[in-house]
Amino acid sequence: MPDAIDDIRKAGVAPVDMQQSVIGPGMGVFSRYAKVLEDDDSTMTVKVALTRINAVWDEIENESDAALDAETQVALAWYASYGFDAKPSGDLITLANARNVPQSALFSSGVFTDLKGRSALTPRDSLPSNWSPSTDKNLTIWECVQHVARVLNAEDGGTEKAALLVAEMGSVTSDVRKLVYRMFEIATQKGWSAEARVYNQLAEEWTALEEAATSLADPANAGAAQLGLI
Structure with missing residues (x-):
């Protein structure tokens, strides 16, 4: 699926259509076989298959996040929690320490703005x-x-x-x-x-x-x- 997802993006499919678009290659994996079984040997339903496809998609996205530079990883984690809102600088220190990136590097790169006691992604x-x-x-x-x-x-x-x-x-x-x-x-x-x-x-x-x-x-x-x- 990783290659298929990358191809879908390269084709210019809008993000709003991605969730629907990844179903095709995902179901293609299942359709190679006459039957797909659960652990208890019962036949896997389409509903469960779709759940598995979405789970794999999430895993692929998380792996892509981990491959990004440290500053971007911190920015992404901040954005997912606060958007562009300003928060106490301690929150940024926690995220920076978790990814072993100096807080000063986040400011000098221009990704974040130091608001003296508070921090925010640069608008x-x-x-x-x-x-x-x-x-x-x-x-x-x-x-x-x-x-x-x-x-x-x-x-x-x-x-x-x-x-x-x-x-x-x-x-x-x-x-x-x-x-x-x-x-x-x-x-x-x-x-x-x-x-x-x-x-x-x-x-x-x-x-x-x-x-x-x-x-x-x-x-x-x-x-x-x-x-x-x-």
């Missing part, structure tokens, strides 16, 4: 407009997602400028895309409709952004695009 509209993945000395997957979302919807941004950022991300784009889907799932579970829309839009446009980024990787195309954006 998208407060992120630096001159940020570049190619010059960020401590690049995090979290930053990549938030900056592309910011630029895509900014008055002075749009698809081309967002694609320029994606072009500079290099090999981490696959992890960035995965995090976009993960963020949508969390926002949906929490009932944060505005946040969910941000990540659903970003996922729907991700394939187009990657295609534009590939074109921009050509020096001739990149130069022309930069001139057009000045």
